[in-house]
Amino acid sequence: MTQAEQLAAFVVQASYGDLSKSVCQQLKIRVLDALGCAIGAMDGEPILLIRSQNEDFGGTSRCTMIGGGQGAPDRTAFYHSALVRYLDFNDSYLAKGETCHPSDNLGAILAAAEYAHQKGQVFMTALAVSYQVHCRLSDVAPLRAKGFDHTTQGAYAVAAGVSKALGMDQTKTAHAIALCGTAFNALRVTRTGKLSHWKGLAYPHTAFGCTHATFLAMRGITGPLGVFEGNKGFMDTISGRFEIDWSRENLERVNQTIIKRYNAEIHSQTAIEGILELKEEYGFSAAEVARIEIDIFDVAYHIIGGGEEGDKTLVSSKEEADHSLPYMIAVAVLDDRVMPDQYLLERIQNNDVQALLRKVTVRPSEAYSRQFPDQMPCRITVSLLNGRLMVKEKQDYEGFHTRPIRWETVVxxxxxxxxxxxxxxxxxxxxxAVANLDSIQIAYLMRLLAKVQVSMA
Known part of the structure; x- marks a missing residue:
């Protein structure tokens, strides 16, 4: 069998009985976390634009949208994925050369599971499959350094999860994987330089396209089954050679994913927790700060600290703010929190945070880089105008897999x-409903989510 066919066999053979007690609990935690992120994004600017386009285009009403209304499965997948992703507050997985957000797959699998009238157990199994595929490909085939976005590996995860939710056989699943893997190889420029709405919409677009392609495979459309190892396939042109023995894989990788405590890019979480702890311990104010120095692992430096992905002191939009460690540290000092309100345009443009973020210096540390991704280490040094020095070193944060977040905290x-x-x-x-996800129909959960209001404020 080709690699795509071996992956398809793994997808088809996976069952709810393969989910350990821990996996079931962690899946429910991540579903509730992702739904909170989705509902919290209801009135985001691009979200309203997407909803308007869905309403304008019309089409079949097969799937329920969060907030009411119905649409085609692929458009609903796009909309729900955009909701989950917009705040940049959903879960993450850290591999040595790649970071992904496995709950980005939730929107597509929800749409497919509702379309197929599935029970929660099937939905949970499909979601676990997508987590496993996305995380394991991030482990063995990282693409960030080669200029490709993590949504590229995500195409295979969407195909796998949607195929499972639709109950497709091994042959059609293999063709879905082939279609999606061939068609959605995205550029990393999405997350470098001056950031745009596309930072939060790149994965939703992958969810949309791969849901569409998987439905095509369901109806008999074929794709290049040598997508991984074939001539000019994924390995030849993008990733290089790698091996995964899908016959030996399990569904446990969700246990290694991590949840954000703060509404901020994942690599910033330890540093934000640290600066808030320092402020609570010493009681300093922003006006007293002369400078803040952060030594951190190289991945964080390059993505959010001013390294290879661009200057992070030039912040004028939400997308730039939540990918700027100087901004996130500065606003944490000023507001004692980093939540969605810290990304309102008027907050970003305020002189206090713009001045303070320029006092933040981020440096890569070789020692900390060697510890990543098993840890997320950093050292924060705050120098006050009166000469006082405060230092805190941290290895992780609440929500990292070494300090797992509790159900009650996610609630x-x-x-x-x-x-x-x-x-x-x-x-x-x-x-x-989420707590009892394995004993309900997905249609019941969607009926509840349809009652969410676009704004009650």
Missing amino acids: QKFERLSSPYTDAPLRREIID
Whole structure:
């Protein structure tokens, strides 16, 4: 069999019985976390534009949209994926040369599972499959250094998860993987230099296109089954050679994914927790700060610290702010939190944060780089105008796999993000539905999510 056919065999053979107790619990935590992110993004500018386009285009009403209305599965996948991704607050997976957000697959799998009238157990299995595929390809075939975006590996994860949710056989699943892997090889420029809306929409677009392609495969459309190892395939042209024995894979990788405590790019989480701890311990104010120095692992430096992906002191939009460690540290000092309100345009443009972020220096550390991704280490040094020096060194944060986040903490995050768009009884119904995800129909969860309001503020 080709690599695509071997992966398809893994997808088809996966079952709910393969999910350990830990995996089931961690999947539910990540579903609730992602839904909180989605509901909290309901009135985001690009979200409203996407919803307007879906309504304008019309089409079949086979799937329910969060916030009401219905649409075709591929457009619903795009919309839901954009909701999950817009705040940049959903989960992550850290490989040595790649970072991905496996809950980016949730929107597509929700749409497919509702279309196919699936139970929660099938949905959970499909989601676990997508997590495993996305994370393992990030492990063995990192692409960031080669100029390709992590959505490239995600195409295979969407194909795998949607195929599982639709109950497709091995042959059609293999062709779905072939179609998606061939067609969606995205450029890393999405996340370098001056950032745009596309930073948050690149994966939703992959979810849209791969959902569409997987439905084509369901109907019999074929693709190049040598997509991985074939002449001018993925290995030849992009990733280089790698091996995964899919017959030996399990569904445990979700346990290694991590959840954000702060509404900030994933590599910033330890540093933000550290600066907030320093401020609480010493009680200094922003006006007293002469400079803040952050020594951190090289991946964080290059993506959010001013390394190879561009200057991070030039911040004028949400997309630039949540990928700027100087901005996130500065706003944490000023506001004692980093949540969606810290990315409102008027907050970003305020002179206080613009002045303070220029006092933040980020440096790569070889020692910390060697510890990543098993740890997320950093050292924060705050120098005050009176000469006082405060230092904190950290290895991880609450939400990292060494300090796993609890269900109760994610419930609090969900409540905080969703409260402007829901009332308390609806929030409780959604929380209970996710807690009992393996004993409900996905259609029931979608009926609850349809009651979310675009704005109740």
